[in-house]
Amino acid sequence: MATGRTHRPATRSRGIPEATVARLPLYLRALTALSERSVPTVSSEELAAAAGVNSAKLRKDFSYLGSYGTRGVGYDVEYLVYQISRELGLTQDWPVVIVGIGNLGAALANYGGFASRGFRVAALIDADPAMAGKPVAGIPVQHTDELESIIRENGVSIGVIATPAGAAQQVCDRLVAAGVTSILNFAPTVLSVPDGVDVRKVDLSIELQILAFHEQRKAGEGVDHEDQVAAVAPPVSAAPAGPDGPDGRHQGPDGDVPAVMPA
Numbered sequence: 001m002a003t004g005r006t007h008r009p010a011t012r013s014r015g016i017p018e019a020t021v022a023r024l025p026l027y028l029r030a031l032t033a034l035s036e037r038s039v040p041t042v043s044s045e046e047l048a049a050a051a052g053v054n055s056a057k058l059r060k061d062f063s064y065l066g067s068y069g070t071r072g073v074g075y076d077v078e079y080l081v082y083q084i085s086r087e088l089g090l091t092q093d094w095p096v097v098i099v100g101i102g103n104l105g106a107a108l109a110n111y112g113g114f115a116s117r118g119f120r121v122a123a124l125i126d127a128d129p130a131m132a133g134k135p136v137a138g139i140p141v142q143h144t145d146e147l148e149s150i151i152r153e154n155g156v157s158i159g160v161i162a163t164p165a166g167a168a169q170q171v172c173d174r175l176v177a178a179g180v181t182s183i184l185n186f187a188p189t190v191l192s193v194p195d196g197v198d199v200r201k202v203d204l205s206i207e208l209q210i211l212a213f214h215e216q217r218k219a220g221e222g223v224d225h226e227d228q229v230a231a232v233a234p235p236v237s238a239a240p241a242g243p244d245g246p247d248g249r250h251q252g253p254d255g256d257v258p259a260v261m262p263a
């Protein structure tokens with residue numbers, strides 16, 4: 001579901017390529033399901049099928065973790081869960097703030113899956129004074145005036161932006177100035193951030209447009225391929241420019257690359 005790239009080189013300093021990092025949550029989700037069924041070991045083929053990944057790619061990915069499995073036995077599920085969780089930084093608790101508690105922000109706040117994956121919603125923040133103090137998912141909404149103190153007091157390094165696009169850059173700037181170094185952006189705009197800040201962008205409409213592209217190709221089998229690309233490409237490339245689209249600022253490298261949803 002997520003789209004976008006982090007502001008990182010293609011290979012991380014520890015030598016794990018970004019593409020591998022992006023697949024680790026898929027493996028973790030499949031492994032967690034196996035663990036819940038008390039399955040002790042899994043072959044690379046079984047795990048690759050469960051994660052929707054090619055098995056040779058999986059073995060290569062796991063070699064970066066120093067995990068090679070045992071011939072004839074496969075991988076130890078529990079140990080691999082631990083290894084991947086550790087690699088993703090999920091063996092520690094990450095406080096997260098959500099800014100913009102409208103339809104989407106409230107839905108995210110109500111999502112129960114964050115806590116079990118190592119993310120704690122530390123605060124919900126909104127600019128609407130009428131919302132201040134109102135509980136959403138059991139957490140009282142706090143006004144944006146308190147954003148900086150909330151970030152500092154809770155040691156927050158991850159911020160989720162669910163404001164209208166027009167407010168997103170300003171919210172991003174404040175989050176970053178207060179110490180946030182990772183941002184998950186749901187607003188349909190490209191954010192400009194300094195070096196050292198990672199941005200991931202989620203845009204369901206882009207995902208749907210990509211599916212529409214493939215649907216059209218399937219439906220149009222027999223029609224000249226180039227004609228279809230020409231017909232479809234403009235709306236896809238123009239995807240972020242919705243009613244509250246890009247604000248014309250510098251567009252960072254966190255682009256519209258289909259990626260994976262964390263586990």
Ligand SMILES: NC(=O)c1ccc[n+]([C@@H]2O[C@H](COP(=O)([O-])OP(=O)(O)OC[C@H]3O[C@@H](n4cnc5c(N)ncnc54)[C@H](O)[C@@H]3O)[C@@H](O)[C@H]2O)c1
Nearest residue numbers: 100101102103104126127128163164165167187202203204
């Ligand atoms: N990425 C996706 O797939 C996806 C899906 C749905 C919505 N969206 C986007 O998410 C955003 C929120 O959508 P929604 O339907 O929840 O909108 P909404 O209007 O219901 O909620 C927006 C909230 O942001 C608050 N807000 C506005 N300016 C703010 C600021 N400067 N600081 C803090 N809070 C501020 C508003 O008070 C409101 O509560 C929009 O940008 C929308 O386009 C993205």
